[in-house]
Amino acid sequence: MQQQPSKKKKIKVPRVVDGIETMVEIEVDDVEGPVWGPNDKHSLLNHHLQRVDGPIKVSGVAKYTYDQRVPDMLYARILRAPHAHARILSLDTDAAKQIQGVRAVVSATDEGAAAPKDGATKQPVVLFAGMPVAAVAATTPEIAEDALRAIKVKYEVLPHVVRAEDAMKEGAPKVEPDGNLEPKDKRGDPEKVAADLTKCEVVIEGEYRTPIVHHACLETHGHVVDYRGGDAATVYASTQGTFTIPGDAAKTLGLPQSAVTAVVEHMGGGFGSKFGIGIEGQMACRLSKLAKAPVHLMLTRKDEFLFAGNRSGSWQKLKAGANRDGTIVALNALQYQLGGVADGSQAGQPYIYNIPNSYRERIAIHTHEDGSRAMRAPGHPQACFAIESLVDELAYKIGMDPVEFRKKNLKDPVYHRQLDRGAREIGWERRNKTPGGGAGPLKRGIGCAVGTWGGGGNNQCKVDVSIARDGSVTAAVGSQDLGTGTRTYIRAIVAEELGLGMNDVSEQIGNSKLGRANASGGSTTAASLAPSVKDAAVKARLAFAERAAPLLGGAKPEEITFFGGTVRAGGSSLPWKQACAALPAAGIVAHGEWVSSLQASGVHGVCFAEVEVDVETGHVRPIKMVHVQDIGLPLNRLALESQINGGMIQSLGMALWEERVMDADLGIQLNPGFGDYKFPGALEMPELVPIIDDEDPREAVIGVGEPALIPAVAAVPNAVYNACGVRVRDLPITPDKLLMSLMKEAKI
Amino acid sequence: MADKLKPESEAEKNSSHNPSRRRFLKGVGVAGAGAAIADHLLLNVEAKEAGTVQATGARPAAGRINLALKINGQKRNVTVEPRTTLLSTLRNHLDPPLTGAKLVCDAGTCGACTVLLDGKQAYSCLVLAVDTVNREITTVEGLGSPENLNAVQKAFVEHDALMCGFCTPGFVTTISAYLKKNPNPSLTEVREACKGNFCRCGTYPKIFEAALAAAKSK
Numbered sequence: 032m033q034q035q036p037s038k039k040k041k042i043k044v045p046r047v048v049d050g051i052e053t054m055v056e057i058e059v060d061d062v063e064g065p066v067w068g069p070n071d072k073h074s075l076l077n078h079h080l081q082r083v084d085g086p087i088k089v090s091g092v093a094k095y096t097y098d099q100r101v102p103d104m105l106y107a108r109i110l111r112a113p114h115a116h117a118r119i120l121s122l123d124t125d126a127a128k129q130i131q132g133v134r135a136v137v138s139a140t141d142e143g144a145a146a147p148k149d150g151a152t153k154q155p156v157v158l159f160a161g162m163p164v165a166a167v168a169a170t171t172p173e174i175a176e177d178a179l180r181a182i183k184v185k186y187e188v189l190p191h192v193v194r195a196e197d198a199m200k201e202g203a204p205k206v207e208p209d210g211n212l213e214p215k216d217k218r219g220d221p222e223k224v225a226a227d228l229t230k231c232e233v234v235i236e237g238e239y240r241t242p243i244v245h246h247a248c249l250e251t252h253g254h255v256v257d258y259r260g261g262d263a264a265t266v267y268a269s270t271q272g273t274f275t276i277p278g279d280a281a282k283t284l285g286l287p288q289s290a291v292t293a294v295v296e297h298m299g300g301g302f303g304s305k306f307g308i309g310i311e312g313q314m315a316c317r318l319s320k321l322a323k324a325p326v327h328l329m330l331t332r333k334d335e336f337l338f339a340g341n342r343s344g345s346w347q348k349l350k351a352g353a354n355r356d357g358t359i360v361a362l363n364a365l366q367y368q369l370g371g372v373a374d375g376s377q378a379g380q381p382y383i384y385n386i387p388n389s390y391r392e393r394i395a396i397h398t399h400e401d402g403s404r405a406m407r408a409p410g411h412p413q414a415c416f417a418i419e420s421l422v423d424e425l426a427y428k429i430g431m432d433p434v435e436f437r438k439k440n441l442k443d444p445v446y447h448r449q450l451d452r453g454a455r456e457i458g459w460e461r462r463n464k465t466p467g468g469g470a471g472p473l474k475r476g477i478g479c480a481v482g483t484w485g486g487g488g489n490n491q492c493k494v495d496v497s498i499a500r501d502g503s504v505t506a507a508v509g510s511q512d513l514g515t516g517t518r519t520y521i522r523a524i525v526a527e528e529l530g531l532g533m534n535d536v537s538e539q540i541g542n543s544k545l546g547r548a549n550a551s552g553g554s555t556t557a558a559s560l561a562p563s564v565k566d567a568a569v570k571a572r573l574a575f576a577e578r579a580a581p582l583l584g585g586a587k588p589e590e591i592t593f594f595g596g597t598v599r600a601g602g603s604s605l606p607w608k609q610a611c612a613a614l615p616a617a618g619i620v621a622h623g624e625w626v627s628s629l630q631a632s633g634v635h636g637v638c639f640a641e642v643e644v645d646v647e648t649g650h651v652r653p654i655k656m657v658h659v660q661d662i663g664l665p666l667n668r669l670a671l672e673s674q675i676n677g678g679m680i681q682s683l684g685m686a687l688w689e690e691r692v693m694d695a696d697l698g699i700q701l702n703p704g705f706g707d708y709k710f711p712g713a714l715e716m717p718e719l720v721p722i723i724d725d726e727d728p729r730e731a732v733i734g735v736g737e738p739a740l741i742p743a744v745a746a747v748p749n750a751v752y753n754a755c756g757v758r759v760r761d762l763p764i765t766p767d768k769l770l771m772s773l774m775k776e777a778k779i
Numbered sequence: 780m781a782d783k784l785k786p787e788s789e790a791e792k793n794s795s796h797n798p799s800r801r802r803f804l805k806g807v808g809v810a811g812a813g814a815a816i817a818d819h820l821l822l823n824v825e826a827k828e829a830g831t832v833q834a835t836g837a838r839p840a841a842g843r844i845n846l847a848l849k850i851n852g853q854k855r856n857v858t859v860e861p862r863t864t865l866l867s868t869l870r871n872h873l874d875p876p877l878t879g880a881k882l883v884c885d886a887g888t889c890g891a892c893t894v895l896l897d898g899k900q901a902y903s904c905l906v907l908a909v910d911t912v913n914r915e916i917t918t919v920e921g922l923g924s925p926e927n928l929n930a931v932q933k934a935f936v937e938h939d940a941l942m943c944g945f946c947t948p949g950f951v952t953t954i955s956a957y958l959k960k961n962p963n964p965s966l967t968e969v970r971e972a973c974k975g976n977f978c979r980c981g982t983y984p985k986i987f988e989a990a991l992a993a994a995k996s997k
Contacts, residue, residue, distance in 0.1 A: 085936035086928060088944035089951050091879020091919035098870070098878035106871065172871060173860060249883045249891060249945040249979050299881075299945030300979055332884045514943030514980050669939045677942060677981030705888035705977060713973035716983045 044489040050303040050405025052553035064626040065569040067730045075527040079669040083519045093297045096269040099255040106172040107328035110165040110179045112157040115191035115399040115698025119155045126181040132174040135322035138165035159401045160699040161337025166314040191399040191698040206397035219390030227361035227388045231352025235424045239417035240761040242690035243344040250299020252339045253329030256315045260323040263290045271301040272550025273509045279308040283316035295511045295541035303405035304340040336703035340404030343375030345413035353425045357439045362389040373402025376410035382418045408737035412744040419480035419745035449637040449659040456657040457639035467756020472647040478749025479639045482741030486734040487632025488558030493546035494623040496567040502608035507539040510548035516670030528568035530593030554734030558630035561732040567623025574619045631731035638742035644754040649766030653717035661727035675721035678739025684711045686747035851921030866892045866903035879919035879948045890976030891949040919948035931955045934993035942980035954990045
């Protein structure tokens with residue numbers, strides 16, 4: 032622990048804003064810090080640990096934001112605009128206010144309301160169907176719903192556009208004053224690519240589309256704002272960022288930021304959609320301020336579909352050429368990202384491949400649709416589906432094994448290792464040797480795809496580990512647990528360092544009055560938080576050793592070890608509680624900071640999928656999926672396996688079922704509910720094999736929430752091709768599309 | 780059952796002297812699944828009665844009633860409007876509340892609000908509280924406590940059959956009831972039993988594992 036503050040080094044770390052990450056360079060101390068030690072030498076970490084919040088969650092005792100009920104609390108509901116593009120001419124809330132039990136009403140026409148305004152008339156405008164225009168707080172949720180029906184809004188309906196193709200047309204209704212197309216980036220020399228493509232022996236050209244899909248967090252967005260007109264407020268939030276709440280809420284409540292405490296005890300899923308308080312949080316704050324009473328405002332399921340974000344769609348026009356030996360030579364990619372009123376996101380092509388000569392152009396197309404937000408691996412599944420479909424097509428056209436073709440074009444040996452492992456697990460040799468071949472209408476096929484992610488951390492978590500005289504140990508930090516198992520690994524790191532069991536340590540998280548922590552985006556939580564927890568735990572152990580030394584026959588502090596609930600040196604040993612009794616009344620409090628060497632960045636990830644296609648009905652049944660993921664040091668194998676399963680399942684949904692369906696004429700979503708928006712259910716589940724790639728030698732923490740989702744979205748369509756010999760380039764692969772493609776290619 | 784539905788005296792006093800179709804519809808409207816239908820009917824009525832809302836002063840017409848419910852073996856009294864769903868009653872009206880059953884879709888599609896009525900699974904967002912008088916209501920809290928989990932809850936923890944945990948009470952309740960009916964199910968039967976419950980984090984494979992393990996442990 033020699034401090035040499037003069038020695039610094041520069042490292043690249045992710046900076047995440049609203050779930051979208053960019054890499055930045057920071058300077059850190061270049062000192063010998065704590066180390067994790069070999070991955071296979073841990074007593075708790077890298078084992079199968081049960082979730083510490085499991086018992087309270089399975090018994091319904093865990094309190095989510097939705098479950099908060101504070102005294103005198105009101106319930107709020109939001110009124111949504113029915114039009115895709117309109118000007119609000121008048122908004123009359125008088126009748127709503129007269130309903131017995133209604134305590135406050137706010138709207139887009141209120142002075143100071145955060146609503147988009149028409150540049151000329153200064154009237155509030157509606158930019159997509161479902162945009163919130165008013166909110167009501169009442170004594171029961173039922174009365175709040177009555178009050179919404181009593182609000183009278185007069186709209187001047189304006190022309191709208193909700194399809195990317197229509198938005199590009201001349202004279203299309205404008206979403207932004209400057210037009211609907213917004214160039215994002217350009218890279219490479221298009222003329223040189225075009226010249227190279229003419230020389231290639233094999234060329235594939237195709238348009239690839241991915242749908243707009245929804246996060247569909249089971250706990251909807253929302254808050255309970257407990258403000259009674261005093262000088263402080265508590266905001267319970269269903270959020271991925273405890274510390275993204277107080278500033279936003281304080282601004283709306285008119286309080287200093289320090290007067291607002293955010294509480295996130297448990298939260299029911301975010302997947303990238305829950306940063307900051309949002310329009311619903313602003314409305315809850317305004318209602319609470321007006322009523323001088325706490326307000327519970329959780330979105331309804333329809334609200335959630337219509338204005339709580341989504342994953343941007345994509346439309347990619349790719350043309351690639353390769354030589355007969357299997358080398359990809361050139362690629363031209365035009366990438367449209369479809370984010371509605373927002374920008375959308377898309378990883379730039381050629382994604383993971385090193386293609387000697389490539390050109391790409393990314394353009395956002397704006398439409399009158401709810402803006403996209405970050406969603407688990409923003410931009411990656413879209414890019415992965417397009418390039419990994421194209422690569423598959425090239426392999427088949429050349430007549431090469433798709434696994435060997437990928438290995439030829441991917442230099443990184445980790446991909447080779449993972450492709451071989453995945454191929455072994457799925458039984459790659461069982462694939463359909465002739466796509467579409469075989470007798471009978473049920474055809475089986477296997478496909479694969481690869482992805483990549485960062486997953487490193489940043490210097491943004493401050494953790495306190497305290498040891499009390501009664502032997503109790505607590506780790507405290509304001510961070511949040513999205514269901515990833517944050518609570519569990521915090522406890523495991525501290526328990527392992529102090530030689531204790533999981534039940535000997537407790538953790539406090541989800542409160543903005545505790546040590547600062549980053550928002551959970553970009554798979555940066557574990558790699559930001561775990562090093563700080565480890566640092567605090569090591570410091571607590573060293574401080575304890577100093578105190579315990581005199582009790583152990585004057586041993587030197589560095590000779591003292593902590594194991595099996597005892598504190599030992601030489602031949603002497605003390606039970607933990609007995610040693611703690613010698614602590615001063617205040618116990619020990621150790622403060623941990625981020626240590627860059629305890630984390631790493633950069634992961635791969637390979638998925639293999641097997642499907643069965645019924646060529647008579649167009650139905651695709653997933654049979655088996657395997658995902659191989661490098662992780663560095665796996666903090667908790669049980670939770671990581673669950674997370675990899677979850678990634679495969681969400682990706683599978685995007686490949687086969689999920690899609691926001693819009694009515695172009697009306698500009699409205701046709702499936703804003705679980706009855707019509709189809710996501711993966713129990714009956715569709717294939718056999719899932721999550722594999723942690725233990726050949727990754729890094730003794731460092733890396734986040735893998737996002738990479739687990741990426742490649743399946745291409746592996747499944749590639750399996751569909753292998754099964755029935757037909758390529759569907761437009762996700763999701765629903766029976767209608769597959770049957771049309773089969774008919775076009777005369778396979779039936 | 781009518782004798783259980785005694786209107787409050789205050790509600791009686793407030794009840795309208797000139798009932799309108801609008802008020803009648805509000806009275807029968809359901810906050811959850813029925814809302815879509817009630818919305819539709821109300822819109823039509825509202826269109827015809829445009830302007831009368833302000834004149835008459837819109838207010839909920841049906842009044843409130845006292846109910847005595849049997850929940851998790853205890854008698855619980857609660858005062859709600861007749862249109863209130865069992866789910867809303869448990870979460871928003873009962874004092875102290877029972878928030879184990881989750882409100883997720885409020886339309887009978889996801890199963891997060893699953894409770895047992897006389898031992899049989901029911902979506903509590905599709906049931907009116909008034910219709911559960913004289914029935915045994917069991918919520919996830921009634922199946923086991925953190926210190927004393929039932930076999931299914933225990934297996935969920937051991938097999939990591941939960942991530943964010945918001946769908947978990949629904950799955951636990953569904954499977955607990957199913958295993959009573961079929962104590963030794965196959966994987967296919969477990970999947971079939973779970974088809975009315977949704978999970979977004981992707982815990983299905985571990986839920987199946989947990990259900991099969993719970994069956995074996997009994």
